[in-house]
Amino acid sequence: MSAVQPARRIALDVILAVRESDAYANLLLPVRLQRAKLSEADAGLATELTYGTLRRQGYYDVVISIAAGRPVDKIDPAILDVLRLACHQLLSMRVAQHAAVDESVQLAKTVGSNSATGFVNGVLRTITRSTVDEWQERALATAKNDDEHLAILHSHPVWIIRAFRAALAAEGRADEIADLVEADNVAPRVSLVALPGNATVEELDAYASTFSPVGATLDGGDPLQLEAVRTGRARVQDEGSQLAALALSRSRPIVAGERWLDLCAGPGGKAALLAAEAAVGGATLVANEVVPARAELVRKALAVFEPAPVVWELDGTTVGDDHAEEFDRILIDAPCTGLGALRRRPEARWRKSPRDVAHLSGLQSNLLNAAIAALKPGGILAYVTCSPHLAESKVIVEGAIKKWGSAIERVDTPAVLGTITESQLDLPESLHAQLWPHRHGTDAMFIQLISKAE
Ligand SMILES: C[S@@+](CC[C@H](N)C(=O)[O-])C[C@H]1O[C@@H](n2cnc3c(N)ncnc32)[C@H](O)[C@@H]1O
Numbered sequence: 437m438s439a440v441q442p443a444r445r446i447a448l449d450v451i452l453a454v455r456e457s458d459a460y461a462n463l464l465l466p467v468r469l470q471r472a473k474l475s476e477a478d479a480g481l482a483t484e485l486t487y488g489t490l491r492r493q494g495y496y497d498v499v500i501s502i503a504a505g506r507p508v509d510k511i512d513p514a515i516l517d518v519l520r521l522a523c524h525q526l527l528s529m530r531v532a533q534h535a536a537v538d539e540s541v542q543l544a545k546t547v548g549s550n551s552a553t554g555f556v557n558g559v560l561r562t563i564t565r566s567t568v569d570e571w572q573e574r575a576l577a578t579a580k581n582d583d584e585h586l587a588i589l590h591s592h593p594v595w596i597i598r599a600f601r602a603a604l605a606a607e608g609r610a611d612e613i614a615d616l617v618e619a620d621n622v623a624p625r626v627s628l629v630a631l632p633g634n635a636t637v638e639e640l641d642a643y644a645s646t647f648s649p650v651g652a653t654l655d656g657g658d659p660l661q662l663e664a665v666r667t668g669r670a671r672v673q674d675e676g677s678q679l680a681a682l683a684l685s686r687s688r689p690i691v692a693g694e695r696w697l698d699l700c701a702g703p704g705g706k707a708a709l710l711a712a713e714a715a716v717g718g719a720t721l722v723a724n725e726v727v728p729a730r731a732e733l734v735r736k737a738l739a740v741f742e743p744a745p746v747v748w749e750l751d752g753t754t755v756g757d758d759h760a761e762e763f764d765r766i767l768i769d770a771p772c773t774g775l776g777a778l779r780r781r782p783e784a785r786w787r788k789s790p791r792d793v794a795h796l797s798g799l800q801s802n803l804l805n806a807a808i809a810a811l812k813p814g815g816i817l818a819y820v821t822c823s824p825h826l827a828e829s830k831v832i833v834e835g836a837i838k839k840w841g842s843a844i845e846r847v848d849t850p851a852v853l854g855t856i857t858e859s860q861l862d863l864p865e866s867l868h869a870q871l872w873p874h875r876h877g878t879d880a881m882f883i884q885l886i887s888k889a890e
Contacts, residue, residue, distance in 0.1 A: 440542045443478045444521070447485035448543050451517050454490060454783045461486055461782055489524040490782035491621055495591040496523035498575040503562040504555075514547040515556060522560050527571060533564045590617040595790050596775060603824040607864045612874060619874035620778040620785075626654040627675050628665065631712035634740060635669035647857040647876065648678040650709070668740035673705045674777070676871045676878030677822075679853060681709040683869070683883050684767050684818040687852050690717025694764040698723045699752045699807055702730025704737030706769055706820075711738055711745050719764070724748040724755070753802040756809025766807045766817040770800045770832075776822040776880030779873055793827050800832045808840055814890045816847065821882045824870055829882035833868065836886070847885035 446468045453459035465486055469479045489496070497508045500519050508516055522540035525531035537560045544556040563571065572589075579585040583601065587594040601613045630637045630650050637644050637652045640662060645651030651673075664670035685696075696714050701707040702725035714721045723738065723745055725731040731749045738744045750758070752768075773788045773796060774781065804819050811817055819836075821828045836844065846867040853861055853869055861876065863869050868884040 440539050440546075441478070441481075442472055442474060443482035443485060444539050444543065446472060446474075446482045447489065448517065448521055448547075450486045451489055451521060452514060452547070455513060455517060458787075461490055462780065484529065485521060485524060487623065487782040488528055489521045490786075492524060492528060492591045493520050493786060494593065495575060495588055496520045496527070498578060498588055499523055499527065499563065499571050500559065502571075502574055502578075504559045512548055512552060515544055515552045518544045518547060518556055519559055522556070523563065526560070526563055527568050537561065537564065586614060586617060590614070590621060592617050592620065592778075592785055593788075596778075596785060596788075599775065599793075599825045603826055603829075603870070606826060606830065607866070607870065609864070612872075615874040616872060616880075619872075622779065624674070624779050624873075624877070625656075626659055626672060627678075628652045628654060628659060628662075628670050629673040629678050629709055630664065630670045631708060631740070633712050633716045635664045639664060640670055645675050645678075646859050647861060647878070648675045648682065649856065649858070650682070651675045651678050668708075668737070671705060671708055671737070673709070674780075674879045674881075676776075676876065676881035677706055678709060679856065679869075679871065679878070680769065680818065680820045680881050680883050681706040681713070681767065682856050683849060683852055683885060684765055684816070685710055685713035685717075686856050687765075687816050687818075687847065687885055690714070690719050691764075692718030694719035695762060696721045696765040696767075697755070697759075697763040697807075697810065698767045698769070699755060699803060699810075700767075700769050700771060701725045701734045701747070702727060704734035706767060707734055707745070708737045708740070710767060711741050714745075715741060721745040722748060722763075724750050724752055726751050753799070753806045756806035759810045761810070761812050763810055764812055764815045766811055766815070767820065768803050768807045768817060769820045769822075770796075770803055770828070772796055772800065772821040772823040772828050773825060774822050776824050776873075776882070779879070793825055797827050797832060800828060801835050804832055804836050805839065808836060808844055808886070808888065811888045813888055816885060816887045819882075819884045819886060822879055824872070824880040824882055829870070829884075830868065833884045833886070843889050845887050845889070847887050849883050849885045852885060853883075 450465050501508050525536035541553050541557050544553045583597045587597050604610050640652045642652035642654045659665045698707045701723035707723040711721045723734050725734050734747050773792050778785050849869045850863040871878045871881045
C-alpha cells in the first residue's frame with residue numbers, strides 16, 4: 437500500500453483538531469502548511485480537502501449513515517472524520533477512487549483499531565458502487581420537508597436554514613434562500629481596504645470593489661506580498677465590514693474635535709478604518725475591547741497611526757455608566773453568532789446553536805443600551821452584526837427603540853449607504869441595511885444607524 441499523501445494527512449489533522457480542541461481551520465491550516473513546506477499544488481489540495489470536508493460534513497454524514505447502515509453518532513468520531521474526508525474526495529473532487537479509498541484506510545489505521553479499518557474500507561467500497569447523483573438522490577430522500585431538503589443539499593444545519601429563511605422573508609425575499617446557502621459554500625475572494633489618508637485603492641494591485649469606495653478585490657495570491665498590507669496601510673477586510681464602518685464615519689460631515697468610540701473593537705479591522713476616517717476629518721477615536729489578547733490585536737492594527745488611538749479594555753456594557761454622553765459617534769460591532777460569515781469559516785456552521793443566539797442577544801441589547809447612554813445628545817451610532825439572524829439584528833434594535841422611546845431615532849441607513857457607494861445596493865424599503873453574500877458578494881452584515889435626540 438502507498439504512503440498517505442502529506443496533503444491528506446494535514447487535512448485530517450486539522451479536521452481532528454477542529455473537532456477535538458475547537459481549533460479554527462483558517463488559523464491552524466496555514467501554520468501546518470508552512471511547517472510541512474508543501475508545494476503550492478499540494479497546499480491547494482490540502483486546503484480544498486480541509487475546507488471542503490468541513491463545509492460539506494452535514495451532507496457527508498447523511499451519505500455515511502446510509503452507507504454504514506447506522507447513525508453517525510454510533511461511529512467513532514475520529515473514524516467518522518476519516519470517512520468525511522474520503523467522502524469529499526469521492527463525491528465532490530475528481531480524485532481516483534482507489535487512491536481515496538486506500539489512503540483513507542491507511543489514515544484510519546493511524547486513528548483507530550484494525551476492525552475500524554475494515555469498517556472504513558467497507559463503507560467506502562459501498563459509496564464507490566453508486567454515482568455522485570445516486571448518492572445525492574438517496575440523501576435527499578431522507579428529508580421530511582423543504583428546509584431539511586435545503587439543509588442536506590447545501591450542507592447547513594436546519595436551524596440556520598430556518599433563521600435565514602425568516603430573515604429573507606422579512607424582506608419579502610424568502611425565495612432567495614437556496615441562492616444564499618449556495619453562496620455560503622463558495623470561499624470569497626480576498627477583499628482589501630485602503631485606509632484613507634494612508635493608502636489608495638490604485639496602489640493595490642487589485643480590482644476596485646463594487647460598493648466600497650476604499651475597497652479592492654485581489655484576484656489571487658498572498659495579500660502580504662503587497663507593501664501597503666505589510667505595513668498596515670491597507671488591510672484584508674470584507675467589503676460589508678468596510679460599508680458598516682463607513683456608514684458611521686460618512687453618515688454626516690465630521691466636525692473637527694469629535695470623539696468617536698468603537699465599543700467592541702477586537703481584532704481591530706473596523707477600528708483601523710474608523711481611525712483613518714477620524715484622522716482625515718479631525719476627530720479622535722477610542723477603541724475598546726474586553727478580551728486583553730484581542731485588545732492587543734487592536735493596538736497592532738492601530739499602530740500605523742500617529743498618534744495611535746487609545747485602546748481601552750472595558751466591559752462595554754458599563755460604558756454608559758462611566759462615560760455617559762461622552763461620544764459623538766459610536767460603533768457597536770456586537771459579538772454575534774457570525775452566521776453572516778459562514779463563507780470564510782468552514783466549520784462555524786456546525787459549532788453554533790440556537791442557545792448561542794439566546795445568550796448573545798442579551799449581551800447585544802446590553803451593549804447597545806450602554807452605547808446609547810454613552811452617546812452625546814445629537815450623536816449617532818451604528819449597531820452592526822455579522823449575522824442576519826433577526827434575534828441578533830432587528831429585534832435588538834426594536835428592543836432599544838421600545839426602551840428609549842423618542843430619545844433615539846432610527847436613521848435611514850440604506851439612504852446613507854446610497855451616498856457612499858456609486859453602485860446600486862438594491863436594498864428593500866427599510867431603515868436598516870441587510871447585506872447578503874448572494875446579492876452583494878459581502879458577508880451578511882446588518883447595519884442600523886441610530887441618532888440620539890438633542
Ligand atoms: C464582532 S467582534 C468585533 C470585530 C471588530 N469590530 C473588527 O472589525 O475587527 C466583537 C468583539 O466584541 C468583543 N466583546 C465581547 N463582549 C464584549 C464586551 N462586553 N465589551 C466589549 N467587547 C466585547 C469580542 O471579544 C469581540 O472581539
